[in-house]
Amino acid sequence: MTTRRALLGSLGGFCLAPGAVAQPASRSVRVAAIDWAAAESLLALGIEPVAVANTGLYRQWSTEPALPPTVADLGMPEEPNLERLLELRPDLILVSGWQVALRQTLARIAPVQIFSVFESNRTPLSNALAKMRALAREFGVEEVGAAFESRLEHGFEQSRKRLQATRRPAVLLAVLLTDGMRITIYGKGSLLGDVLDRLGLENAWTGAMPVFGRITIGIERLLELPDFWLLYMDQGHRTQVALQRLRANSIWRALPAVAAARVRPIAAVWPFAGAPTALRFAGIVTDRMSGGGAGHG
Numbered sequence: 001m002t003t004r005r006a007l008l009g010s011l012g013g014f015c016l017a018p019g020a021v022a023q024p025a026s027r028s029v030r031v032a033a034i035d036w037a038a039a040e041s042l043l044a045l046g047i048e049p050v051a052v053a054n055t056g057l058y059r060q061w062s063t064e065p066a067l068p069p070t071v072a073d074l075g076m077p078e079e080p081n082l083e084r085l086l087e088l089r090p091d092l093i094l095v096s097g098w099q100v101a102l103r104q105t106l107a108r109i110a111p112v113q114i115f116s117v118f119e120s121n122r123t124p125l126s127n128a129l130a131k132m133r134a135l136a137r138e139f140g141v142e143e144v145g146a147a148f149e150s151r152l153e154h155g156f157e158q159s160r161k162r163l164q165a166t167r168r169p170a171v172l173l174a175v176l177l178t179d180g181m182r183i184t185i186y187g188k189g190s191l192l193g194d195v196l197d198r199l200g201l202e203n204a205w206t207g208a209m210p211v212f213g214r215i216t217i218g219i220e221r222l223l224e225l226p227d228f229w230l231l232y233m234d235q236g237h238r239t240q241v242a243l244q245r246l247r248a249n250s251i252w253r254a255l256p257a258v259a260a261a262r263v264r265p266i267a268a269v270w271p272f273a274g275a276p277t278a279l280r281f282a283g284i285v286t287d288r289m290s291g292g293g294a295g296h297g
Contacts, residue, residue, distance in 0.1 A: 029139070032088065034080050034106075035096035036062060037274035038115035041132045042094075043067065044276045045144050050088050053077035061270040064280055085109055096272075117191065117274060118212055125194035128274040152279050156198045159286040163199060168289060169227040169262070170204035171196055176232050180245025180252075182218050183232075189213030192271055195281050201289075204228035212272065220251050230257045231288060233268035264288050 032051040033039035039052045043065035051072035052058055059067055072088055074080040077099065085093070090110045095102055097116030106112050115135075117128045129149065136145030173192050175184040186192040187205040190213025196203050204225050209215055222230075232239065246252040257263055266288050269281050 029091045030089065031092045031094060032074065032085060032090040032110070033094045033115075034074065034077050034099055034102065035094055035115050036077075036270055037096065037117050037128060037272065037277075038094035038131075038135075039067070040065060040276045041115070041128070041135060041274045044148050045132070045136055045139065045141050047135075047139055047141070050090055051085065053080055061268065062273060062277060065276060080106075082109070115274075117272065118189075123194050123197075124189070124191040124213070125198070125275065125278050128191070128278065132275055148275070152275060155279050155282055159282050160198075160200050162286050162290050163201065165290075168201070169229055170202040170225075171285070171289070172204040172222075172225070172228045172230045172257075174230055174232045175235065176239055176242035176246065177216070178238055178241045178245070180242060180249055182216055183222075184214055184216045186214050186271060190271060191273065191278055192269075192281060195278050195285065198278075199282060199285065201285070214271065219246070219249065219255075222255055222257075223251065228257055229262040229264070229289065230255075231264055231266045231285065234265040235268050239265070 030050045031042060031047065033042060033049045034053045036053070036058055039049055039058065040062050042049050048068055049071055051074045052067065053074045054076060055067060055071055055073040072084060074084060077096075080102070082105070085106070086109055093106050093110050093112045094115045095106065095112060097114055097118060100114060103112050103114075115131050117124045117131070119127050121127075122130065129152075132148070133142075133145055136142050173186040173196070177183060185205050187203050187207070187209045189209045189211070193203055193213050205215075207215075252258060255263075266284050269277050269284070
């Protein structure tokens, strides 16, 4: 078994400057994506990555575009399998901003680029689209990238038209926690919050948000908010446990949204993803708020 120390030592022949950037000329270039937003963006551009971190979990969260079965699994994104990556001999490795600590090590295998969705200079969706355009230019598939953006804009436009048919209260996007006392919500600064903005929907949470645009709060704070719909991401068994405990909570039962059956499950998406997930999430929200399914509060 090759040890991590021995493997790092063997990478000397592949050493490149940490800031080196590849200039791929065609979609035949072999790209490894440690970051999932980068992986789905490549797929949307018609470029199949040779490897992605934790492919099993990726397929659970990101169903479209589908990840081909031939894509190699690099293990956990926090500590990708360097031996497997070396065997695959990629020409380029894409990582997220939060994975920047890996850059120096990975750059000894292949040039590394940062695919960061969460930067302070723009909204997450704008960042994701800008990074996707850059990839399209590097791979010479600008027309594919432009076609995707047209589909994105058309999808948002169609969703807005459907939602404008009926006046709706603000929306709270949430993940229910299993303690039955807290929820995690997504607001300004999150990719999911950006989607609400593009759909013309008001986010019920207007308070301060930390990095990544999500915050965990006690459900008692929901009593302070004006009328809203609560859309929670269904994470299977964890969500069922949370709902069971919430239904026994008098504060939860006192929420107007719960009493009016405006609490609805939606398909879970990876909240730190890119533009393809934003497009899919827009459809999920629109379907649910246009009458797709009954409340489950």
